[in-house]
Amino acid sequence: MIVLGIETSCDETAAAIVTDAREIRADVVLSQLDDHTPYGGVVPEIAARAHLEHLDGLIRRAMADSGLGFADIDAVAATGGPGLIGGVIVGVMTAKAIAAARGLPFVAVNHLEGHALTARLTNDVPFPYLLLLVSGGHCQLLVVEGVGRYRRLGTTIDDAVGEAFDKTAKLLGLGYPGGPLLEKAAALATNPGRFDLPRPMVGRPGCDFSFSGLKTAVRRHVEELGTPLSGEDQADLAAAFQTTVAEVMADRCARAMRRFKEMHPQGGALVVAGGVAANKTLRARLQTLADREGMPFVAPPLRLCTDNAAMIAWAGIERLRLGQTDPLDFAPRPRWPLDPTAKPAIGKAGVGSGVKA
Known part of the structure; x- marks a missing residue:
């Protein structure tokens, strides 16, 4: 075919x-x-x-x-x-x-x-598996049980992680697209532990994410330092942000892994996909987590x-x-959730966040 x-x-x-x-x-x-x-x-x-x-x-x-x-x-x-x-x-x-x-x-x-499903193209990963889907518009943890069969364990209550990368890069004066430029700046950090940033949702029940508070903390540091930032300040703040995001992701994934193992005792892989999955720091942190939890880790090639x-x-x-095709009168969809049964994420104000799905 x-x-x-x-x-x-x-x-x-x-x-x-x-x-x-x-x-x-x-x-x-x-x-x-x-x-x-x-x-x-x-x-x-x-x-x-x-x-x-x-x-x-x-x-x-x-x-x-x-x-x-x-x-x-x-x-x-x-x-x-x-x-x-x-x-x-x-x-x-x-x-x-x-x-x-x-x-x-x-x-x-x-x-x-x-x-x-990219991991099935590149690595022939069998169902079921746990998926961390991270991009500019999406940040979700899903159990992938088959084609068209997805169960969402967590999502963001505010910004998607890729959006947070872009906004933070803009605050730092790095330009667009934020993700690659921020990662490049972080690699030049001489003191990556210089800035202490909050780790939203870490240690809290559930598998949801939050990044707006982290972005706000970066903005406060930028205001205190004054603009334009020096190259050293840009690099150290970028490194702090990137490390913090990786730690938040690892914490949320660890909780999702436990739920996944309860749902599927036979096990499965941890898969990361989406544009933010190209970030090497995040991939390395997830590899360490998967090794610790005894789960195979799959990240598709960067491209x-x-x-x-x-x-x-x-x-x-x-x-x-599976014999599935679509008629020629199919209507394009601006929104299309993988798990239509999942409840909307509840933000700090107690209402749905409106995150793209």
């Missing part, structure tokens, strides 16, 4: 060709970083227009890289949500057009499921942690194996 995957949920336009033998025949990603950097974040209209301008060319390039023609493709899979709706519409309509023209099955993939179409094609293959 050979599937064309299309990803347009945010600020990467991507196309890939993947086989059910876990072979990535082509994987093309066009970043819109230069388009959005002047604004300090992703501008939805600019993103949608860029997808519209470049997607056809990327698909042609993926086909050429794979050495295949459309006659060799068995199905088309595209991100159907969640995401910036303008971009999602571009990808879905393109996939529908190809499917209709070639008489191929169409699969609308949940973008989060693409991340969730498959950030948004890509290979994961979308693979998720499409997983669903096609």
Whole structure:
């Protein structure tokens, strides 16, 4: 089975060709970083227009890289949500057009499921497993019991961790995108223990996250130091923030591991996915935790942690194996929870946080 995957949920336009033998025949990603950097974040209209301008060319390039023609493709899979709706519409309509023209099955993939199943593409991880899904818009702990079968153990009550990285990088004057720039700055720290930052939710019951207080603490240190920060101040604060996030993640994951083992005594792996999973400090901390808890640890290659179409094609293959396809009148979704039965996270004010799902 050979599937064309299309990803347009945010600020990467991507196309890939993947086989059910876990072979990535082509994987093309066009970043819109230069388009959005002047604004300090992703501008939805600019993103949608860029997808519209470049997607056809990327698909042609993926086909050429794979050495295949459309006659060799068995199905088309595209991100159907969640995401910036303008971009999602571009990808879905393109996939529908190809499917209709070639008489191929169409699969609308949940973008989060693409991340969730990446470890099965790269490492053939068996179900069930515990997933830490961390990105700019999402921060969740989920038990993955099968394709389309997810049980959420925890989520953020305020900021997603990737959002916290971006906002902190902006406070430090590092620019956009925040995650990679903050990690780079942290590597230059001469005194990483210089700043004492709070560890939100550590030691508390449950598996939920919180990052707004941590971001506020960073802002207070910046105000005390005065701007612009020196390179030394930037590096030491970045290191403190990054280490704190890793410790918070490890604490929340440790609690989720205990619940996972109660639910599935036969065991399973700890998997990390999403853009923030590219952070080396976080990966190292989770590896240490998994070793301590006696669980295998799986982190996909860095290029498959950030948004890509290979994961979308693979998720499409997983669903096609179960006989699942979508009609051509599928409506793109700006919101699409993996676990629709999960209750909204309750923030400090006692109301749902409105976190993207």
